[in-house]
Amino acid sequence: MFPFKSNITIDKSLKTPIYQQVSQQLMVLIREGKLSFGQKLLSSRALSEALGVHRKTITQVYDELISQGWLETKQGNGTFVAQNLPEIIPQFLEENQKNEKSKIAGFAFEKKDFLIREVIKATEKLHLDDGFPDPRLAPLADLARAYRSNLILGNSYQKLGYGDTKGSLWLRKELAKYLNETRGLNINENNLLIVRGTIMGLYLTSLAFIKTGDKVAIGESSWQSANISFLQVGAELLKVPIDENGLDVDALEDLCQSNTIRLIYITSHHNYPTTVTLKADRRIKLLQLAQKYKFIIFEDDYDYDFHYQSRPLMPLASADNQGMVLYSGSFTKSISPAFRVGYLVATEDVIDHLAHYRRIIDRQGDNMLETAIAQLLHEGIIQKHLRKGLKEYKNRRDFFCEELKRVFQDQVQFQIPEGGMSVWVKFEDEIDMQKTAETALKNGLYLSNGFHHNVEGKIKNYTRLGFASSTVEELKEAIGMLKRSLEFTSI
Structure with a gap:
């Protein structure tokens, strides 16, 4: 007799109803060929005793799988795996293969390199982002x-x-x-x-x-x-x-x-x-x-x-x-x-x-x-909100640009933008922007390394530093963090 008890596990702590847990596991056993076509299943009473659940639960399981075509009944003989299912060749997967089943598709598809890029998420407390607004306003x-x-x-x-x-x-x-x-x-x-x-x-x-x-x-x-x-x-x-x-x-x-x-x-x-x-x-x-x-x-x-x-x-x-x-x-x-x-x-x-x-x-x-x-x-x-935001963002821009110049002096070059929410900043060529961005992120400050802005022979070591989404106090802290990240990566 098939060892149902060792092949079906029930977790009563889950929100998934028990009958669904049993139904899903029976379907997997059939798909994997562990339960073969025409194989007779335990009676509802016997299976309920084997699994330690109410008999009505197993009756519900069988009714559900019969309605879906996985199981069938023979008058007076009991419940069987349906005969008309397509032939299934059992596949025995290693444990690491089982873990990969939800990760790798079974069909081929083309991956396009230009679609793959960083997804910016609002996760860090400090951020000199691409130029986002401050939702607090x-x-x-x-x-x-x-x-x-x-x-x-x-x-x-x-x-x-x-x-x-x-x-x-x-x-x-x-x-x-x-x-x-x-x-x-x-x-x-x-x-x-x-x-x-x-x-x-x-x-x-x-x-x-x-x-x-x-x-x-x-x-x-x-x-x-x-x-x-x-x-x-x-x-x-x-x-x-x-x-x-x-x-x-x-x-x-x-x-x-x-x-x-x-x-x-x-x-x-x-x-x-x-x-x-x-x-x-x-x-x-x-x-x-x-x-x-x-x-x-x-x-x-x-x-x-x-x-x-x-x-x-x-x-x-x-x-x-x-x-x-x-x-x-x-x-x-x-x-x-x-x-x-x-x-x-x-x-x-x-x-x-x-x-x-x-x-x-x-x-x-x-x-x-x-x-x-x-x-x-x-x-x-x-x-009204836009007029208020314009005034606040201008104050933040002015503070940010003054602080950038004061703290970094000749390490950065930029023009004060006439508008928008970010500053286009060039860092000295000797500065490793990738390491600087990585170091800053480890310490809770997000900024882009700017690599995707590079233009051969013309644009290098530039990035956009957004000021609008941070208060003056946050901008001051962010600039201090950026300064320390530069010093660490230059050692």
Whole structure:
């Protein structure tokens, strides 16, 4: 007789019901060939006594496995392993192989190196990150109030059911009004697609408008997530130099004369990663080139709301009268990365087209969150928060830059950024950035080693040090920790 007692274990401390534990283990025994086709099982009474459980539990086990086709009954003879299961050849695995069963797939798939990159997580107390906002400043109480009211009031069938694939109509209307007032756009709700952040907007754009072999122009050091989206659809990346005035549009023109460019990705307001602003004359020429050579401009305006000098330059989209610009932004920087609400602005036909693609990967966004943000825009709360945040982030920028210069002196070089949430810093060539970042992390400070920003012969030992997500006191502590990490790695 098969030794059921030694092959089936029951753990009463688990939340999984006992009948499910026994059912799952019996199925495994059948799959592994330890219980063969047509083999007779113990009666429910005998098995319940062997396992020390109630007979009704085993009856429930048998009923469940019979209904799924694993077992069958023969009138008057008892319960058997089903005869019509496919032939199973028993496989005896070593203990280490058993541990690997949940790790390694049984089928082949292609791994693409460009998809593999560090995932930044908010885990360290001290952080000089890529340029993230401080969620402690966000209007969370107002957002919770708006979310709750939108959740419990109104027609629940409409609010909690399927909605428009373009996003909440209320949010699109409020956003259109807000963007017209602050960015000089001239749009309505039909020119907006709500997405889960800029990265989703990039992915949809790549799917909808780029084919294998198309050429996409990017800055010589650009945002990796954008590059990955383009590479994933088979695009060829053409790199354009960046200088103190932003993208070199003359170099771009040279590329256009010898290549058919489908799209250019640009962070015109605060170039990523260098933080410089694309000057007015270059903006005009870039739009002219787009019209002449018929390429799409994807304008990623990731932190437009935080500019510290005077009134920020209007986005390229505000001067686009030929429908060449796809304009993207999000609430990731203005509220928090956890709130995945962003937007794409384009002509109505482009928005309709992108909405079809959005539907097949993410039917719709978070309608409750979108309507809550719409309410805060309508009440002016987000606008008030941005004004407050601008003042606080400017104070943090000023302190951070002064402290960097005081503590590190000639060890670092940087320009005080006109806007944004990070400083583009060059460390002396003798400094080992990888060891410095590793040492800092061991001591509770996160910063990037900046390797992914390197450009052969031009950019080396640069990294972005974010200041916005930390208080002045935290920034002072972080700089002290960074200084000690440098000293340790240079010994």
